[in-house]
């Protein structure tokens with residue numbers, strides 16, 4: 250496979266203005282190929298989340314070119330960005346995995362409900378994904394009745410319920426113990442293969458990163474290099 | 480679009496009802512809901528109370544007074560012809576009272592005052608209006624001497640023609656009139672003055688409930704030179720005062736709604752802050768900002784408008800029960816009714832519903848806007 254789902258060329262991103270200005274990404278070049286599983290590692294504050302938010306169409310680069318699904322993201326309208334986040338990109342966040350007022354099943358169905366799917370089909374699709382992350386018996390439970398690991402697996406199910414091509418996860422195992430991290434990562438690997446996903450996973454865990462096809466090591470240097478592992 | 484709304488309804492419903500989950504939102508919105516309901520109930524009750532009293536006043540006015548008056552458009556007398564007789568024949572449901580007259584002096588009680596004599600064709604007794612009764616200090620049963628400017632020759636020389644009568648009643652007619660008036664049968668009037676054509680015709684429906692319609696009923700059947708003064712026009716000052724009272728008191732009580740709406744605004748702002756992470760997550764998974772705004776407007780309407788509807792129903796039911804059970808008695812003799820009257824009108828209900836929905840909507844706009852403009856990443860980044 251040679252086509253690239255994400256291409257970044259000289260992407261710059263910083264925050265704040267004047268004296269308090271922080272340059273986070275200073276000319277990043279990156280290409281993520283369809284079907285690959287990319288790990289992003291680096292010290293805290295180096296810009297891993299920032300990169301994921303740019304790819305996930307939650308933020309815009311200050312300069313440089315960012316193509317997602319072959320489209321120049323600077324040309325996308327606000328509505329298109331929302332629609333792509335809803336249908337083409339699945340996102341797993343470090344915090345705030347699930348909405349506390351809704352059951353696991355409803356949480357997982359939420360992207361489809363937002364897309365306007367009828368309640369019944371959305372819940373059926375949710376049930377299927379919940380089963381695939383091994384939480385079948387927890388469908389009707391509220392998030393505060395689930396463990397941290399179960400909540401994150403629920404978040405993975407939600408990220409995938411609308412059958413996106415691209416899965417982005419921001420330190421999904423960050424708050425989990427080793428055993429739960431292992432279970433969650435196992436689910437990622439399995440779903441990545443079975444659903445033909447392209448995945449970008451930010452992690453602190455070198456052991457898990459080493460199981461990905463490739464690792465992008467952010468160091469805060471001026472130009473970031475994606476180093477291949479395989 | 481329609482499908483888009485359904486997920487908003489799902490989200491808003493869950494946030495409001497909480498479904499047995501211990502949500503802070505549900506408790507806070509219950510308070511706002513109660514405040515809006517109270518405001519609406521207070522407004523409905525007040526309007527019903529005002530309408531109850533005012534309806535009694537209007538009914539009393541129709542009971543006592545003239546329902547329409549026919550006056551010459553120009554000059555002092557009405558055009559001639561038999562149109563008055565025709566009017567009488569065609570409308571058996573109306574009392575048609577033609578009067579003519581002129582200036583006289585009235586002597587009796589405390590002295591002599593100038594007065595207006597009205598000779599009324601349908602009258603068989605003598606009445607004075609309240610002004611004359613007060614000025615002379617007389618009442619029913621008093622003797623009264625009416626002196627006309629017509630002179631008669633007496634052994635003492637020319638003297639004003641006089642007539643001694645007994646007052647049968649004090650007429651309640653036209654309470655706002657400041658002229659002194661004595662009403663006499665045509666027979667007596669003709670003896671005192673040279674009566675020409677009638678100067679006015681007073682109309683009264685035998686059924687007082689028809690008072691408001693009398694002017695329009697006869698409008699088409701009278702000659703050109705005659706002006707119809709309707710019941711509303713005859714009582715304009717009083718009716719205007721009643722309307723003003725209703726508007727001012729309604730406005731004052733509507734301030735309760737304004738306070739309730741401000742409470743709603745605060746709670747929605749609180750809700751928006753508390754749900755910041757939820758909103759960020761929903762936005763991240765594809766809910767556009769425009770629909771976030773609509774979600775919060777829906778929440779505001781869910782709390783405010785439903786509270787308003789419930790309050791309207793409760794207030795209306797309360798007013799109805801208070802009226803039916805005569806729960807609030809009035810001291811006898813102070814007012815013409817024995818209990819505090821309440822009357823709920825469709826107009827008042829529509830007004831209160833409209834005010835509560837508008838207040839809820841207005842209160843939602845700012846928090847909804849703020850919620851939809853908040854930075855998504857801020858909401859996602861921190862725990």
Ligand SMILES: Nc1ncnc2c1ncn2[C@@H]1O[C@H](COP(=O)(O)OP(=O)(O)O)[C@@H](O)[C@H]1O
Pocket residue numbers: 264265271273291292293294295296297298299300
């Ligand atoms: N909204 C913001 N305003 C100012 N600085 C920010 C903002 N968001 C992130 N930063 C800064 O940008 C840097 C990179 O943040 P982030 O991408 O979250 O790092 P990582 O995920 O690698 O820990 C940090 O120094 C952080 O403080």
Ligand SMILES: [Mg+2]
Pocket residue numbers: 297298299419
């Ligand atoms: Mg981060």
